[in-house]
Amino acid sequence: MSFQNPQLLFGLFALVIPILIHFFNFRKTRKVYFSNTRFLQKVKESTATRKRLKHYLILASRLLFIFFLVLAFAQPFLPAPESSSSGxxxxxxxxxxxxxxxxxxxxxxxxxxxxxxxxxxxxxxxxxxxxxxxxxxxxxxxxxxxxxxxxxxxxxxxxxxxxxxxxxxxxxxxxxxxxxxxxxxxxxxxxxxxxxxxxxxxxxxxxxxxxxxxxxxxDANAFVDSLYVENPLMITDEQVRLHVIFSKVGGSGSGEVIAKVYLDGVQSGTASVSLSANSRQELVFDLSVDRSRPHRGKIVFEEFPVTFDNEFNFVLNIPETIVVLDIKGGDAITPVELVYGNSDLFDLVSQPASNLDYNQIELSDLVIINGINVLDPPLATALNRYLGAGGTVMMIPGENISVESYRNLNGLGSLQLYDSMGLNTLSTPDYDNPFFDNVFEERNDRLQMPAAIPIVTSDIFREKILSFPDGKPFLSVRRGTGDIYLMSTPLSEAYGNFSRHALFVPVMYKVAVSGKSERNELYRYINRSSFSLKQDSTATNSLYKLIREDEEIIPQQRVDGNRIYFEVPRFTLSTGFYELYRDETFLGLVAFNTDPEESDxxxxxxxxxxxxxxxxxxxxxxxxxxxxxxxxxxxxxxGKTLWKEALMLALLFLLLEVLLIRFMP
Structure with a gap:
C-alpha cells in the first residue's frame, strides 16, 4: 500500500492524546459512604470490572477513529501495474x-x-x-x-x-x-x-x-467526391456543363440524395441521385453564367448525422487568355496563326526565329517551334530554361530539318529522321485517352482520319496522342518538369492534310489548354493549400493576400523564375471562399473544402x-x-484508492465511541 500524501502520516502522533486522557481522566476517585463494608466489597468488585472494560473500549474506538482519519487524509492506495510511470x-x-x-x-x-x-x-x-x-x-x-x-x-x-x-x-x-x-x-x-x-x-x-x-x-455517409466542367476554359459563350461526382461509403441499401446548385447565392439547378453502399454516381447540371465575372458556386444537399460535408464550394473564375508564342521559320502566315486567331481565348504572338524577342518565351503558356529547320543554340538554351521552369513546348519540324541541331533541346536528344513510308492515314484516336476528354460527342471507329508523311521520330516519347497503323507516333508528348509535344510531320500541304482536317482545331486547343499555367481551379482542399501563379514582371515586390470577411491571411511566398509559389498555413483556413489580392488588385476567388478522404x-x-x-x-x-x-x-x-474506506471506518469508530458513552453503563 502507498500514500499520495505520506507526510500526513505524522498525524499518527495524535494517538497519544486519547491515551493520556485515559490515564488522567478515568482515574479520578469519588467518595461514597456505606453503612456496611460487606456491601462496599461487592460494589467495588462489580463496578471496577465494568468500568475498566468500558474505558478500554472507548480508548480503542478513539484510537481507531484518529488512525483511520489520518489514513484518509494521507490517501492510501494500492499501486497500479503502471503506477511507476504515473509521475x-x-x-x-x-x-x-x-x-x-x-x-x-x-x-x-x-x-x-x-x-x-x-x-x-x-x-x-x-x-x-x-x-x-x-x-x-x-x-x-x-x-x-x-x-x-x-x-x-x-x-x-x-x-x-x-x-x-x-x-x-x-x-x-x-x-x-x-x-x-x-x-x-x-x-x-x-x-x-x-x-x-x-x-x-x-x-x-x-x-x-x-x-x-x-x-x-x-458508418454510412454520402459526399461530393469531385466535380468538373466540360470546358475548363469556358470556351462556350454562356452555358457551362457541370459534372458532380457523388460517393457513398458504408451502410446498406440505397438512398436518394437531392442536390442543389447555387451560383452567387441563387439556386441554379436541382437534381436527385440514388446511392447504394460504396457506390459513385454522377449528376450533370447545365448552368448559365456570365463570363465577365467570377462566380461563387455551392453544391448543397441534406444527410444526417454526418453534416460537415453537406456543402461543397467551387469557383467559376474569369478565364484568362492563353498566351501562345509561335516561333516560325519564315514570314508567311501559318496554320498555327489561324487556329489560335481567336483573341477572346488566345493571346497569339507570332515571330520569325530570325527576329525573336527572347523575353517573350518566359511570358508564354505555350511555345511552338513551327517549321524551323535549324535550331540555334541560343534558342535551345532559352527553351531549356523555359522547360525547366515548367513551360510547355510543341515542336513541329521543318521540311528540311537538321535533327542534330534539335538534340540540344531537353527531351529531343534521341530525335532522328523517320524512314519514309509515304503518305499514310492516321489510326482512330484512343477515346479513353484523357487528352480527348470532351472532344468527341460519341465513339466512332469509322471516323475519317487525316493522312500525313512523317519525317522525324523519337523513341523516348512514349505517350502517344495520335499514331499511324504501325504504332509509330504522329503526335506524342514527353512529360517532366516541363512538357514537350512532338509532331512527326510539317504542317505544309505537301506532307498531309492534318492542318485542314476537323481534328486539327480541337487537338491544338487541347495542347494549348495543357500549357495554360493558370487553369480555372474550381476548388482546393484545405490540406492541399499550396498553389502558384505566374509572376508579373512589374509586380516583383507586391504583397499577395487571401481575404475572407474580416479575416486576412498572408501566405508564405517564394519566387522561382517567372512563377511565385504560395504556402498557406492549413490550420488557418476554413471551408468557404477567399478573395485573392495582389496589393489592392483583385485577382480572383479561391474555394476551399475538406478532403473527401475525411468523408470516408x-x-x-x-x-x-x-x-x-x-x-x-x-x-x-x-x-x-x-x-x-x-x-x-x-x-x-x-491504483485503487482507499481513502473513502478509511474515512468510513473513522466515522464508524466515532459513532461507536458515542454509543459506548451514551448507552454502556
Missing part, C-alpha cells in the same frame, strides 16, 4: 478532424466525448503531472510541456480542424516530441481506414501507446488497429463512457 509527462494526440463530428452510440459527437475523456485524464493523474496536447493542426505550442491548469485551458479551446492527418504523420511527430524520454502516450481517434497511410508504422517498439478508439453508431468514415476495428502498429506495445482501451474511462485510468496508472 511521467502525459502526451496526448487528439484527432479533431471533421470526421469526429459523427455520433457515437449515445448520440454524442465523438469529439465531445474525447474532450470529456481529456478532462477526466487530467483529474485522474497527480496535480503535478505535466502534459503535451497534439491536435491535427500540429501547432508549435504543442511541443512545450503544460501544467494541469494550462492543460485544462487548452482543452476548452479545442475546435474542429479541416486538416486530416495520417497515422504515420502523427507517429513521426510524437516520436520527434518524445525524443526517447519516458512518457505516458494516449491516442484518441476514430481510426478511419483512410488515415492509415504507410503500411508499416515505424515507432519506438519499447514505448506503449494507449489507444482510445471511438466507434460510430453510423469507415473505421478500423480493434484487430486492425493493433495490426497497424505492427506488434508495437499497444493497449486498446475499450470504454463507452467518461466514468468507464476514469476507472480504467485509475486502475492502470493510479
Amino acid at each position: 511521467d509527462p502525459v502526451f496526448v494526440y487528439l484527432d479533431n478532424s471533421w470526421s469526429m463530428s459523427n455520433e457515437v452510440d449515445d448520440g454524442v459527437p465523438a469529439l465531445d466525448r474525447s474532450i470529456g475523456f481529456l478532462d477526466e485524464l487530467v483529474r485522474q493523474f497527480p496535480p503535478t503531472t505535466q502534459y503535451k496536447l497534439l491536435t491535427n493542426d500540429f501547432l508549435a505550442s504543442s511541443r512545450t510541456l503544460k501544467s494541469a491548469r494550462e492543460m485544462e485551458e487548452l482543452i476548452t479551446e479545442i475546435e474542429y480542424s479541416g486538416v486530416p492527418r495520417r497515422m504515420d504523420e502523427v507517429l513521426s511527430r510524437l516520436e520527434a516530441d518524445t525524443q526517447g524520454s519516458s512518457v505516458n502516450l494516449f491516442w484518441l481517434s476514430d481510426f478511419q481506414k483512410a488515415t492509415l497511410g504507410a503500411d508499416v508504422l515505424n515507432f519506438d517498439s519499447s514505448r506503449q501507446i494507449n489507444i482510445v478508439p471511438f466507434e460510430f453508431s453510423n 468514415i469507415r473505421q478500423m476495428n480493434r484487430e486492425e488497429v493493433v495490426q497497424a502498429f505492427q506488434g508495437k506495445l499497444v493497449d486498446v482501451l475499450s470504454v463507452d463512457s467518461q466514468s468507464d474511462f476514469a476507472g480504467v485510468i485509475s486502475e492502470k496508472f493510479i
Whole structure:
C-alpha cells in the first residue's frame, strides 16, 4: 500500500492524546459512604470490572477513529501495474478532424466525448503531472510541456480542424516530441481506414501507446467526391456543363440524395441521385453564367448525422487568355496563326526565329517551334530554361530539318529522321485517352482520319496522342518538369492534310489548354493549400493576400523564375471562399473544402488497429463512457484508492465511541 500524501502520516502522533486522557481522566476517585463494608466489597468488585472494560473500549474506538482519519487524509492506495510511470509527462494526440463530428452510440459527437475523456485524464493523474496536447493542426505550442491548469485551458479551446492527418504523420511527430524520454502516450481517434497511410508504422517498439478508439453508431455517409466542367476554359459563350461526382461509403441499401446548385447565392439547378453502399454516381447540371465575372458556386444537399460535408464550394473564375508564342521559320502566315486567331481565348504572338524577342518565351503558356529547320543554340538554351521552369513546348519540324541541331533541346536528344513510308492515314484516336476528354460527342471507329508523311521520330516519347497503323507516333508528348509535344510531320500541304482536317482545331486547343499555367481551379482542399501563379514582371515586390470577411491571411511566398509559389498555413483556413489580392488588385476567388478522404468514415476495428502498429506495445482501451474511462485510468496508472474506506471506518469508530458513552453503563 502507498500514500499520495505520506507526510500526513505524522498525524499518527495524535494517538497519544486519547491515551493520556485515559490515564488522567478515568482515574479520578469519588467518595461514597456505606453503612456496611460487606456491601462496599461487592460494589467495588462489580463496578471496577465494568468500568475498566468500558474505558478500554472507548480508548480503542478513539484510537481507531484518529488512525483511520489520518489514513484518509494521507490517501492510501494500492499501486497500479503502471503506477511507476504515473509521475511521467502525459502526451496526448487528439484527432479533431471533421470526421469526429459523427455520433457515437449515445448520440454524442465523438469529439465531445474525447474532450470529456481529456478532462477526466487530467483529474485522474497527480496535480503535478505535466502534459503535451497534439491536435491535427500540429501547432508549435504543442511541443512545450503544460501544467494541469494550462492543460485544462487548452482543452476548452479545442475546435474542429479541416486538416486530416495520417497515422504515420502523427507517429513521426510524437516520436520527434518524445525524443526517447519516458512518457505516458494516449491516442484518441476514430481510426478511419483512410488515415492509415504507410503500411508499416515505424515507432519506438519499447514505448506503449494507449489507444482510445471511438466507434460510430453510423458508418454510412454520402459526399461530393469531385466535380468538373466540360470546358475548363469556358470556351462556350454562356452555358457551362457541370459534372458532380457523388460517393457513398458504408451502410446498406440505397438512398436518394437531392442536390442543389447555387451560383452567387441563387439556386441554379436541382437534381436527385440514388446511392447504394460504396457506390459513385454522377449528376450533370447545365448552368448559365456570365463570363465577365467570377462566380461563387455551392453544391448543397441534406444527410444526417454526418453534416460537415453537406456543402461543397467551387469557383467559376474569369478565364484568362492563353498566351501562345509561335516561333516560325519564315514570314508567311501559318496554320498555327489561324487556329489560335481567336483573341477572346488566345493571346497569339507570332515571330520569325530570325527576329525573336527572347523575353517573350518566359511570358508564354505555350511555345511552338513551327517549321524551323535549324535550331540555334541560343534558342535551345532559352527553351531549356523555359522547360525547366515548367513551360510547355510543341515542336513541329521543318521540311528540311537538321535533327542534330534539335538534340540540344531537353527531351529531343534521341530525335532522328523517320524512314519514309509515304503518305499514310492516321489510326482512330484512343477515346479513353484523357487528352480527348470532351472532344468527341460519341465513339466512332469509322471516323475519317487525316493522312500525313512523317519525317522525324523519337523513341523516348512514349505517350502517344495520335499514331499511324504501325504504332509509330504522329503526335506524342514527353512529360517532366516541363512538357514537350512532338509532331512527326510539317504542317505544309505537301506532307498531309492534318492542318485542314476537323481534328486539327480541337487537338491544338487541347495542347494549348495543357500549357495554360493558370487553369480555372474550381476548388482546393484545405490540406492541399499550396498553389502558384505566374509572376508579373512589374509586380516583383507586391504583397499577395487571401481575404475572407474580416479575416486576412498572408501566405508564405517564394519566387522561382517567372512563377511565385504560395504556402498557406492549413490550420488557418476554413471551408468557404477567399478573395485573392495582389496589393489592392483583385485577382480572383479561391474555394476551399475538406478532403473527401475525411468523408470516408469507415473505421478500423480493434484487430486492425493493433495490426497497424505492427506488434508495437499497444493497449486498446475499450470504454463507452467518461466514468468507464476514469476507472480504467485509475486502475492502470493510479491504483485503487482507499481513502473513502478509511474515512468510513473513522466515522464508524466515532459513532461507536458515542454509543459506548451514551448507552454502556
